[in-house]
Amino acid sequence: MLSEKYLYSTGNILSLNELKKKAGLNSRDELIEALKITLEDSKGEGDGSNINNSVEINSDNIDRKEMKITVKVFLSNTDSKFLKEAIDQVCEVLKTNTIESLIIVINKHNDIDDILRLLESLWTVLEEYYKMKKLTSIGVSDIDTEKFIQLFKWAKVKPNIIQINLATCCVVPPMLQEFTKQNDIQLLTHSDPSPILTEESLIKYFGIDAELNWVARYQIHLRCRGVLSSKGYLVRINKST
Template sequence: MDPNTSVNNTEATMLLSHAKTLRLHTGNLVNRSRLKKKCPGSPSEELRDCIQATLSDWFSTNKPSSKDLPDTLDCFFPEATDAITPEEREEVKVSVKLFLCESGQSSIRDAVEMACRTLAVSQLDSVIIAPPGPLEGDSQSLAHLQPAWEQLEALVRSQQIAAIGTSDLDKDLLEQLYNWAQVKPSSNQVNLASCCVMPPDLTAFAKEFDIQLLTHNDPKELMSAATFQEAMQEGAQGLSVADWRLEWVLRYSIIVKSRGIIKSKGYLVSARKASP
């Protein structure tokens, strides 16, 4: 065994055993030089590859001081930043989709604040929410959506988000949300794997109330707990990660308005160690 590998494993063990939270930033995926698979087959595969590669690179290049073991591990590379300069802010649109894996009350605010800090902006142009799936046997309902939507509304009022949207709502649920919400949804994503053609009733409702219908190919569960732990274990050089849980995943795109091209895209990921 390479002695450096042993040293790195020891240091990684110290970091992971002490930390309570893990925050990870993949950097710009438009340039995929650090990833094994340049053209992943699905969003889930892309995310798995990103977590594994970012953790692996980070643990191999960071050496902690035994006096300074942080409660939060921030795994990112300064050279991979997607920070937006003040000069270019008006020229780009920052679009975000937030996947909540758990129903933590602070998750949405934490994710939005981390995105603003990472991208060096005071406001995200649009945020689409994908809340945690309903319990087994239940269907998604307005009551299931309301807690997350209220948090998004608060972030709109504080001007950290300009517009908020939903994902995979049928016409009835979108109408219920629209009628209840103080800040109305500006968009609704539809998965074309479940319907090849936009449902006519949804199209008519969205047109009447100026809601943009978008398409996506994200699975219902972006990443299972088992897949996350596999990716983390590979990236953390085989260390035990059984007590780590995925909290949320934020995928961002920075789009040049005048040309409609993606300047950069990436993921922010938050995981938390389960309490003993």
């Protein structure tokens, strides 16, 4: 059975008036609302197979060094080629050669027997981009302390960020606190639901034959002003034909 690639980019959601009226959404609901607007705006413009709303990251002629781009990639398909694709697509949409901070998270609803081996496979991709100076800081989200320590010891380029979800882990594990402190690792918390896009929503907006490969969320902060200037999502799916 053949399949077609579909890429959807929301553009800068901070400029969407419809979303401004719905403050306080979690990231899943925010993504869904942004997709609704994107899909509605694309009606009548072909099949929508490449809705690629590029983002002007430097409309105020600010030095690129004064910007910090952070990206979180939510992987549903754990083939390493999709991680590469996600990084490349974010760079293309933002017209940048460098991402200051990138974090990966694996959909926990996947049936994964050997999470460490999978992480190592994905980590080699991040190391490759790091060595090319396309990534400055790399990390992972939502893995247990033991697996994170094993990944850290194995990696040539060490993870310097780990995110944990306080909704599922009310207290930061003491062992993780100590390890991150000793190794100068940023220990961050987040509240992203898992999965970021449910099967129900995928079918509702893209059809029963849609397969989600990844979602990437980017944020652009202006260091000189301490403000968030841009935020958006990219969604990559396959559809059977």
